[in-house]
Amino acid sequence: MIADFDVPLGQKPVKPCRVCGAGGAVLHLRLLPQPGESVDQLLLFRCVSCASFYFDGDEPASAYESMPKSDSFWLDYVQVGAGISAMLAPLLALRPLPTTSLVDVGSGFGYIVDFWQRQGQRAVGIEPSSYGELGREKLGIDNRSCDLEGFIKAYPQERFGLVFSSEVIEHTSDPRRFVDALVTMMDDDATLILTTPSTSAISPQTESASLIAALSPGFHYTILSPEALVGMLSRHGLRVKTHTEGVQTFVWARRGAMPDVAVNEPQWTRYLCYLEDLSRVADRHVSGGALCRLFKDALNTGDSARAGKAYQCLLRAAEDSYGIRLEDPELSELLENTQSLAMLDRFPAWLGNALLFGALQVGFTRGDYRTKVRMLDAALRVLERRAHVEKQFGQEAAHFLPFARRQYQIALCEGLQTSLPYTETPFPEDLRRNLLSLQMLAAALTDRA
Numbered sequence: 256m257i258a259d260f261d262v263p264l265g266q267k268p269v270k271p272c273r274v275c276g277a278g279g280a281v282l283h284l285r286l287l288p289q290p291g292e293s294v295d296q297l298l299l300f301r302c303v304s305c306a307s308f309y310f311d312g313d314e315p316a317s318a319y320e321s322m323p324k325s326d327s328f329w330l331d332y333v334q335v336g337a338g339i340s341a342m343l344a345p346l347l348a349l350r351p352l353p354t355t356s357l358v359d360v361g362s363g364f365g366y367i368v369d370f371w372q373r374q375g376q377r378a379v380g381i382e383p384s385s386y387g388e389l390g391r392e393k394l395g396i397d398n399r400s401c402d403l404e405g406f407i408k409a410y411p412q413e414r415f416g417l418v419f420s421s422e423v424i425e426h427t428s429d430p431r432r433f434v435d436a437l438v439t440m441m442d443d444d445a446t447l448i449l450t451t452p453s454t455s456a457i458s459p460q461t462e463s464a465s466l467i468a469a470l471s472p473g474f475h476y477t478i479l480s481p482e483a484l485v486g487m488l489s490r491h492g493l494r495v496k497t498h499t500e501g502v503q504t505f506v507w508a509r510r511g512a513m514p515d516v517a518v519n520e521p522q523w524t525r526y527l528c529y530l531e532d533l534s535r536v537a538d539r540h541v542s543g544g545a546l547c548r549l550f551k552d553a554l555n556t557g558d559s560a561r562a563g564k565a566y567q568c569l570l571r572a573a574e575d576s577y578g579i580r581l582e583d584p585e586l587s588e589l590l591e592n593t594q595s596l597a598m599l600d601r602f603p604a605w606l607g608n609a610l611l612f613g614a615l616q617v618g619f620t621r622g623d624y625r626t627k628v629r630m631l632d633a634a635l636r637v638l639e640r641r642a643h644v645e646k647q648f649g650q651e652a653a654h655f656l657p658f659a660r661r662q663y664q665i666a667l668c669e670g671l672q673t674s675l676p677y678t679e680t681p682f683p684e685d686l687r688r689n690l691l692s693l694q695m696l697a698a699a700l701t702d703r704a
């Protein structure tokens with residue numbers, strides 16, 4: 256679907272605002288189906304009372320029913336798709352991190368539940384989809400296969416010190432009722448943490464992949480404004496703090512004094528330590544996904560000691576779990592396959608990232624430019640395939656491609672320079688010119704590829 260902001264004036268919604276119940280919303284955008292998509296257009300209205308957005312019509316979130324059931328989804332999710340650092344961010348922003356029980360409503364696979372349990376605290380997940388069951392089995396966590404109302408009915412006395420729900424409220428048809436239910440699970444000193452797509456992302460200036468992700472046509476009912484969230488929670492006598500970061504809104508709420516929230520100080524070490532724990536679980540897809548995130552994020556946050564160790568583990572994991580030698584991979588079977596999310600049990604979704612960042616690691620630590628070029632060449636092919644074949648799953652690959660191409664050009668030039676004989680005198684002018692034209696040729700070749 257594509258978002259069309261050029262909308263007819265004066266079109267009225269059928270439904271009042273799904274967030275605050277007020278009438279008088281204005282049409283903000285239309286989502287138009289593209290050739291081959293068998294879905295109806297969706298109309299997104301902006302409520303003039305609470306500034307939230309909502310999809311009009313009786314059942315705008317019907318995509319779940321038509322979603323094919325496939326093992327590939329969860330493999331992609333644990334291997335690369337789950338944004339574990341983003342999920343942890345609003346929790347790790349609490350200063351100090353409380354020692355108390357946690358419930359994660361809409362816990363999915365259960366990374367937050369697992370993280371909290373590994374801090375030595377009680378943690379319960381509520382997740383009706385099959386991801387909840389998978390997480391329970393793979394992570395050994397208390398992920399309950401029910402919805403929120405089912406849980407409250409079965410355990411009406413349960414109270415928690417942290418009530419957490421990330422990217423769930425926008426999927427509910429009645430967000431006020433959802434918030435009311437969350438508040439009933441808070442103990443007297445509890446902190447409630449919510450995240451949801453930001454209303455500021457719903458703009459023609461937002462890059463299209465982020466805009467479509469925030470709208471998630473067919474999956475979301477509403478995009479709630481910070482004002483609406485504050486209003487809903489204040490009705491329960493809670494104090495509320497909101498923060499918008501990129502395309503997400505974070506909310507923290509409590510009955511008493513607000514805890515300190517440090518949103519601009521990411522807790523990299525805690526996150527990387529969690530990935531180390533996760534890299535030791537028995538399932539090779541879960542552990543491999545943790546290892547690749549650990550390596551990439553340790554490298555990118557300047558923790559070179561951790562990155563070095565993780566790279567060695569990743570080399571072994573790629574070979575033992577998937578039969579892939581990262582520094583000299585055989586990829587023809589993968590590259591010839593044009594089916595989306597194919598063969599993830601043999602070629603993990605993190606392969607392109609591992610090759611790209613592995614090449615940089617080999618360059619930094621060993622100065623082995625031949626291996627570096629070989630790995631970058633493989634990384635480019637794998638990332639290009641992922642970006643083009645996997646479509647919505649390949650957004651990260653598409654994002655990394657320009658960086659990978661630039662690194663490939665740099666590596667070719669490094670290789671050329673180091674293969675020239677050492678001389679005390681500067682390069683003669685004609686040799687320098689030849690070197691420059693080779694660099695330009697390398698750049699032109701990789702740009703064309």
Ligand SMILES: [Zn+2]
Binds near residue numbers: 273302304306
């Ligand atoms: Zn409203």
